[in-house]
Amino acid sequence: MAYFLQQLINGLTLGSIYGLIAIGYTMVYGIIGMINFAHGEIYMIGAFISIIAFLVLGLAGISYVPLALALVLVTTMLFTAIYGWAVERVAYRPLRGSPRLAPLISAIGTSIFLQNYVQILQGARAKPMPPLVQGGFTVFESGGFAVRLSYLQLLIMLTTLVLMAGFTTLIAATSLGRAQRACEQDMPMAALLGIDVDRVISTTFVMGAALAAVAGLMVTLYYGVVDFFIGFLAGVKAFTAAVLGGIGSLPGAVLGGVLIGLIEAFWSGYFSVEYKDVSVFVVLILVLVLRPTGLLGRPELEKV
């Protein structure tokens, strides 16, 4: 029971991080219908920028943890968002309206490029990060096994919830969100009605990248180690989460992320660590075969 609870907490934490990345996938796919393959790399870049920001703050002598966290959060989101914007501008915008495979190839190229870019500039070795947020409390204790919930895990879950609620409101209740939903339904019509479609798409990429940056910061704090290759697997898992939750739905993306995190945590807790990634892919295949619209998605109508 205690072991189960501990895996549950671990899984929820991991899942929150996946959920944050998945929001970026789901928003982009919802609007322009492409898998933004480079999104995982954006998350990786976010993690690197957060480490660099922490180091710079350390040199500047800021040691009050909440202040440092807030500053790092803001800078990481800002710089990563610029990366998200630039990727869309350089690799995707010129391809709007071209055959469906072209943006995907361009995205794969971008992903390879960014991975090697970071590897060359920052080195191939994993970057360590000393734990910053320490401590926690014991939730439950039985048979000498204490279930711990660290402050960091709590922080990650709460941040994810707040961001999900915030962005859902943003899409549901602001004019920007309305423009996004309009573009999602019918892009030419939205353009005819005076919506600057290019700008809406750019904003979507910027928002997705900012959320991925938060995920990158969280993973840096949580695991305390980052390398240039973390983007690929996290990206695929987050996309799985987005599909599982139903493409286009923000709460669905977070729900999917949490489920993927739980599956992974329980699988490594009870079966085998080596095959934890296989479990995620098997879930992906099962979901797509049995329920292609995902848990919270709308069925897709086939137009002739």
Next chain:
Amino acid sequence: MTAASGLAAENSARPAPDWTAYLKDAILAALVAALLALPLMGLQTYDIGGGALGIRTHFDWVAIAAAAVFVGRLALRLWPRLHRRGDRRGDTAFARLAAWANRRLFAITLAGIALAVALPFLPFSSRYLIDLGTTVLIYVMLGWGLNVVVGLAGLLDLGYVAFYAVGAYTFALLARDLGFTFWEALPFSGLVAAGFGVILGFPVLRLRGDYLAIVTLGFGEIIRIVLLNWSPVTGGPNGISDIPRPTFLGLPFARSAPEGVTTFHQFFGLEFSPDQRVIFIYFVILTLALVTNLFTLRLRRLPIGRAWEALREDEVACRALGINPTNVKLSAFGIGAMLGGFAGCFFATRQGFISPESFAFTESATILAIVVLGGMGSQMGVVLAAMLLVTLPEFGRAFAEFRMLIFGAAMVAIMVWRPRGLLAHREPSLRLGARPSST
């Protein structure tokens, strides 16, 4: 702004370039570049020992990057003005090349095959060149195999490398445990890979487009992870070594053969040279690739090939006409997988050693890039793209660490420049009524 300048370019009496707007645009681009470069280029982390990180600044690099972007952006805006034919010049040149290649298809094919056959005997030929040619041909063969799935049937497969891996491991295991030779194992490699293709394809082929892509990607990763972790059978990360080399009708290529076996050079009374095997391997893959090409070209003319192309164009219409989409897709997937399996078998015998490392996602991406860059469905385009993508990193060996960086950037650049692929010139294989004269 872009639309306005585009209109202006078409106008014969062009107004003077709008320097203020161009400069503003270039400065803005440089500013963005500087912001992008600032954290990752300007501040580099490095180990200072004891699990801690130090940081060093490289603001000069940031300045260089910003300056390069400024110049590049300005040049990009001015480029169309320097040419009379407008900004699509490169595009039309390649389009003409594609049309020309299509008209002279037969002659180019013959010339290409002749060149490929003659390659090992040309005066400037070297072992390095033949090795490179072999690698190119492996990718050509993989590209042609994937072309059946992506180009003809329109199914996006991001995990093609899985079938390549299955083919390679089938041969390696058959050779290690049952003593099969290359030629005995070749059909099995294809069959097992095709079997995997059908097993995967059956449940997932009713998915559409991008979903199929991500499932196949997942499948590719599953195969790789299983190969990596199932150590008792696959050798885990150490892979399988001592895979037998191919023989020429039972004659091995070796300096000295074991008791009772005649080697190739003894049989033909030649001087032994290690190059003989390299050249032979080159011809094996050349034959395999050509057979693949012939096979797919014939398939295109069969009802099943027609059904693939029809399905790619309009699935709903096909269903209305009584084509069973699942079976048709499954056949394309199975045949593509089989061709990948053959290529994998060849790869295993050529390398003599295989490990899961050779079958990572980048391989799938490279093969798909070859198909898409070449122009989907174009057999010649695959050859061109394979030569480009395989030799490009070779040129980069001098600055090896930038290889993949350039590779990724080139993928983006070619897609932005020619989204339909280099030699895209799509004509229906079958048309109603008279064919309009192409000249």
